[in-house]
Amino acid sequence: MSDIQGRSQDEDDDLLFADEDAPDPSSATSGPIAAPWKLLIVDDDPEVHAITRVVLNDVTFDGRRLQFLSAHSGGEARAILNDHPDIAAVLLDVVMETEDAGLRLVHHIREGLGNRRVRIILRTGQPGQAPERQVIVSYDINDYKAKSELTAQKLFTTTVAALRSYQHIDAIERNRQGLEAIVDAAGTLFEQRCMDRFAVGVVERVAALLPRAAGAFLCAVPDGRFREAVVLCGTGVFAEATGRPVGAVLPDAACADIAAALARGRSLHRDDHSVALFQTQSPGPGALFIAGHGGLPEVERRLVEIFCSRMSVGFDNVSLYEQLRLAQIATVHALGKLAEYKDEVTGEHVRRIGRWATAIARELQAQGSVGGDADDRFCELIGLASMLHDVGKVAIPDQILRKPGKLDPEEIIQMREHAAIGGRILRDASGPVGGRSYLSMGAEIAESHHEKFDGTGYPHGLVGDTIPLSGRIVAVADVYDALLHRRPYKDAWELAAVVDLIRAESGRHFDPRVVDAFVAVLERGGPEA
């Protein structure tokens, strides 16, 4: 091994006492931050391994020592590289089991393993086998040394330069991957409309972003009252903590860190845990707690900041959506109820029609008996749309609406107009919305919910499938609910009698497929509340 020449004057004397089989420096370090740089020596000459270890044993770069891995052939090196994707540099011989075993390994590392990070220093004893000018251009290596020129100083220099490059590339690459994970999270999570599921998605993404962390949770802090802070959802060691008070999950010092971060309005990082904040417009999760990460490097701290800031927008969007949906349901309910104000029908009738119509539609979708007519959008809209079935009643004179007894033929004609009027009111309203909305479906339902399957209904005497499906569904739901409950002009019926009537009217008043779906829903206990 004369080709690794004597060591330079200014090296530490204690190197002379170094064991050739140096202990794994990682055992002497305190955490992943101080983990050693992995250096792989690939050479078929055992002496090269020994001398390389001696020469580089005291190398420290950025506070981290070296951990040596040894392979004596290209094949052995492949196995080690496979097990250690975090090797920083390879000192690589060319001629081993074959004339070009080293060059083949370069190709395998870059193309086969797709590892573009590890720095490869080729060092060859037979430059004739691998001419420098040709090899440096053709192979993705980072330095080329003939063993004959490689002094201890040169080996030191090329190793430090390699570690520096690796560190730099590894940092940008990890940053890039983190950003990619955030971009990916933004893509899939931002389709989420439900707050609970969004929150679960967010902690799962944190876990993916920081795989070394032991766990993370989101906590909601009502109006700065930290004592009432509760875990919204957690992963890892906090997987079971959902719904528990933060004080019962964390030691006091960690709780104090969350409170401090919230008070300062800034993230806070400790040796083994971090608190990051969400800045939402709407009330949302206050803080993200990450535990057991063993110290977050600056790059990852920044990723967590970016992540929380992007997710804050997501929380605001989901919250806005939920708020809009709630207001929408309440408004449609008020609209449906309003029209029946004088009918002495409570808001509960309207609400029950909405639930029954939705349940029947989903059942028809599941059974497939009406083909594509009951698609997802249909099932989504019919709950709100069906609440509006009787809005036309607003135009019916009080004395007809509130008449306790039977209506005379003239009054029946007037009463029946509510279907067409309701259709008109809702069609006018749906105009500016455009497309298929619960208002346009509401118009369809208002107009057709008194049609009968056998053609004997009103206002148009439509038959069978020419009656809109939504109208056929609401016909069943409306009759069921009206008979089951007391009205000014009638008492409440027994459930069995109501069901008998609906079954008897299957194919006459009602579409048999809708009746079947209705019975199926009824038999499993009715629609979900």
Added chain:
Amino acid sequence: MSDIQGRSQDEDDDLLFADEDAPDPSSATSGPIAAPWKLLIVDDDPEVHAITRVVLNDVTFDGRRLQFLSAHSGGEARAILNDHPDIAAVLLDVVMETEDAGLRLVHHIREGLGNRRVRIILRTGQPGQAPERQVIVSYDINDYKAKSELTAQKLFTTTVAALRSYQHIDAIERNRQGLEAIVDAAGTLFEQRCMDRFAVGVVERVAALLPRAAGAFLCAVPDGRFREAVVLCGTGVFAEATGRPVGAVLPDAACADIAAALARGRSLHRDDHSVALFQTQSPGPGALFIAGHGGLPEVERRLVEIFCSRMSVGFDNVSLYEQLRLAQIATVHALGKLAEYKDEVTGEHVRRIGRWATAIARELQAQGSVGGDADDRFCELIGLASMLHDVGKVAIPDQILRKPGKLDPEEIIQMREHAAIGGRILRDASGPVGGRSYLSMGAEIAESHHEKFDGTGYPHGLVGDTIPLSGRIVAVADVYDALLHRRPYKDAWELAAVVDLIRAESGRHFDPRVVDAFVAVLERGGPEA
């Protein structure tokens, strides 16, 4: 300059005829893809410059030649580095205007300029000034060469290794920056609720993502009818194209590329333009056209893909929001109108009240005359809330509502109940929504819009600021609109007479600050449509 030793045997002969002042190779290349690698030589010895150029003149790496830049001092090098942030490598002397001018330059490049990409090869004639072991550890350099050891082959090797590292780092770094730009775009754009502004934001972000491109636009293709494709919004060379047919903006071949990309459902890239697609659930922009980019490298193609996929989610979100808002307005309008169905008031009355109430609220906010009472949220809600002011009329008997003449005292008492009833109906409706919503504000308005500032109104005879601001605003808007238009029981008044009455009632029926705001809105032509 004997320390740069003779050139190796296998160099091209034509190098011997190379001009020391080699022409800028970029002039011989065809586009930015083949732009040369910029190599900066920093040395106070002119001969070093000359010989370096001779030795490296024929270097080609990844199909790109070298462009040499020369500086003869640290100071000169700083200026050049400032002007050329894309220098790939620096061959750097140590001792120049000062003993450590080169080392100071290293510090300046990394810390001052924050340039961590450029590869720095230190080459020194006086290793005593800059001991190798110390310098390689302390300074962020990528290789260290004593001039005495630097053969032409070694110079070639270290240069190629530097270019390779630079290329790799530059690629990840650009990818990282692109992802950062996308993350940033997702953060700010996803707060956007308006489709037009979202679309403008998206093309602006594309321009930022691909600064070399000459322009970009989004186009909407209605239901695959490509002939009707229209530019939604454009930047750069397409800044003026918004609203024009795509066929009028692009040559036929480029149009065909958009059609082909849409038909295949995949992006399409040409030498100078690209077509990327959005995959939205809702009808959205079909395609993104990017022009004059001179060829997109793989990394940027991928960034564009990721960008479009993330923005597709954004389009869906904005579209959903717009859809919800439209349906909400239509529903509230229908609700407000429904209650007045028998009053023979058209939907226009309700709509005008909404517009006037909003305009007065914004004016009060601008004037600051009611302090924080008219905040943003207040101004946002009052348009919808005020439409609901008369929902309580649904409970009033037909013969009172439709009575053409004056009401008798008993009827007046019944009629006045609509305020309290409306408050009750809307308060019930607002319950499940929680917080401040247009339903809770609607309840407040329904109940208080007949109160008078001097305490003579109903139902509670409230005085001054104890009447909710929303009720004080709707009181003015409602009287104004009712007098100005015909009702079953009265003719339409002249505008001047209406305004005179409202002014006369300032401080009696109406809050003077609200009257002032109303007059201000009226004087600039009324509320916006």
